[in-house]
Amino acid sequence: MSEEATPRAEKPRKFQAIKGVRDLLPPETALWNNVEQTANSVFSTYGFGEIRVPIFEPTELFARSIGVDTDVVGKEMYSFDDRDETSVSLRPEATASVCRAYIEHGMQQLPQPVKLYYTGPMFRRERPQKGRYRQFYQIGAEILGGQDAPAIDAEVIEMVMTFFDKLNLQGVELSINSIGHNAPNCRPAYVELLRAELTKVKDKLGPDSQRRIDTNPLRVLDSKAENEQAIIATLPHIADHLCAECAAHYAAVKRQLELRGVIYQENWRLVRGLDYYMRTTFEITAEGLGSQNAVCGGGRYDGLVELLGGPPTKGIGFAIGEDRLILSLQEQARQAESANAASGASPGKSPVTSHHSLDVYVAWMGEKTYATAVRAAKDLRQAGFSVELPPTEQKFGKALGQADKLDAKFALILGEDEVTEGLWTLKTLDDGAQVKLPEPALIEHLCNSLNARKPL
Numbered sequence: 001m002s003e004e005a006t007p008r009a010e011k012p013r014k015f016q017a018i019k020g021v022r023d024l025l026p027p028e029t030a031l032w033n034n035v036e037q038t039a040n041s042v043f044s045t046y047g048f049g050e051i052r053v054p055i056f057e058p059t060e061l062f063a064r065s066i067g068v069d070t071d072v073v074g075k076e077m078y079s080f081d082d083r084d085e086t087s088v089s090l091r092p093e094a095t096a097s098v099c100r101a102y103i104e105h106g107m108q109q110l111p112q113p114v115k116l117y118y119t120g121p122m123f124r125r126e127r128p129q130k131g132r133y134r135q136f137y138q139i140g141a142e143i144l145g146g147q148d149a150p151a152i153d154a155e156v157i158e159m160v161m162t163f164f165d166k167l168n169l170q171g172v173e174l175s176i177n178s179i180g181h182n183a184p185n186c187r188p189a190y191v192e193l194l195r196a197e198l199t200k201v202k203d204k205l206g207p208d209s210q211r212r213i214d215t216n217p218l219r220v221l222d223s224k225a226e227n228e229q230a231i232i233a234t235l236p237h238i239a240d241h242l243c244a245e246c247a248a249h250y251a252a253v254k255r256q257l258e259l260r261g262v263i264y265q266e267n268w269r270l271v272r273g274l275d276y277y278m279r280t281t282f283e284i285t286a287e288g289l290g291s292q293n294a295v296c297g298g299g300r301y302d303g304l305v306e307l308l309g310g311p312p313t314k315g316i317g318f319a320i321g322e323d324r325l326i327l328s329l330q331e332q333a334r335q336a337e338s339a340n341a342a343s344g345a346s347p348g349k350s351p352v353t354s355h356h357s358l359d360v361y362v363a364w365m366g367e368k369t370y371a372t373a374v375r376a377a378k379d380l381r382q383a384g385f386s387v388e389l390p391p392t393e394q395k396f397g398k399a400l401g402q403a404d405k406l407d408a409k410f411a412l413i414l415g416e417d418e419v420t421e422g423l424w425t426l427k428t429l430d431d432g433a434q435v436k437l438p439e440p441a442l443i444e445h446l447c448n449s450l451n452a453r454k455p456l
């Protein structure tokens, strides 16, 4: 556009991120990386490989798998017509996509089961609040194919709990339930019973629950409405209506969890919001999150691959809300810091509080030193240190002030004397100690002192 085309008086619009959508900035992103790397290393010890699925898919894929009567599909998807007029949607979750990919790439030909994990953004148009966003991030895993052995349910739960444990997440509580399966003598019979009981008390329920009596009575059990709690407490429990196979499967899952030392509580109201679940469902909550305290939800979905046009395939998986996981870790770190401050103890280095740390600030003075400074910065970065090289010359005092502001651990002082002598000055900013060393010895000195301080 030519300059003349821009009207002079008009102030450029200031843009802001869309409601419910946020930027993640350093130093917080270091924590996100840390969490994702931990997921990668824990999940790979259980034999999972990473899958990356598209951000958008045909709307039909989600409608068919998650269910048209769910809030996610009915009210929360970002859907639009593509230029060829097919409806596409930003993914509200990734299980449907993983199953689509399993079918599309003929993964049933691979040794079964296939174990896949993913990380990435999901999109749901929910009412934003702390811990609930319209673009949020999930870390999830799916096991597809093979058997529906209860040991698999227990192992996948053990894996999430191990991951949380590795992150030192506090106040973790696991709830489990079984919601039976779709065969006629199991969940459908219970759903009818529930519908009949709910119809009797319909007048006492709010509009959402009243609507769900028709569309999805199980979801009434999810209700948080204060005035419905006493009514819900009197409803029949699914555990008393499971068929023999589902009851045996559930009992075996509990035994398998106990065998693995995984502590759980049972919650008969845990039905989960998405239609495709069957038998085992689970949810994990953590501290410091207020009302949105679920950090992970998951369960078994043996019919889903078939529903999407694939062969009959067993399936189980979970999705962790990464935003909430991070919020909980941050809250935990804040509490630990204030407890330390109160007791006068020095705060331990935690992955949550450690910010992007600068190892060396190169304080170069005099044009003649610049080429050496550039080389020194490059060599130190090659050796793995984080280095800040000011692009223009600074006075000594200003350079050290800047090094201090950036919280550098060392200042490498390069004046003309240092460069001619080949002896560089290294100042430790904590205590002001200085040493003069030739370059190779200086790198070794830095390695020794930084490694001694770096947490493992």
Ligand code: AMP
Binding pocket: 093, 124, 126, 131, 132, 133, 134, 135, 136, 137, 138, 273, 294, 295, 296, 297, 298, 319, 320, 321, 322, 323, 324
């Ligand atoms: P779901 O896919 O609904 O089973 O959710 C799995 C997990 O994703 C939940 O336990 C939350 O931790 C997280 N989650 C779901 N929706 C949101 C959202 N709108 N904002 C942040 N996290 C979410």
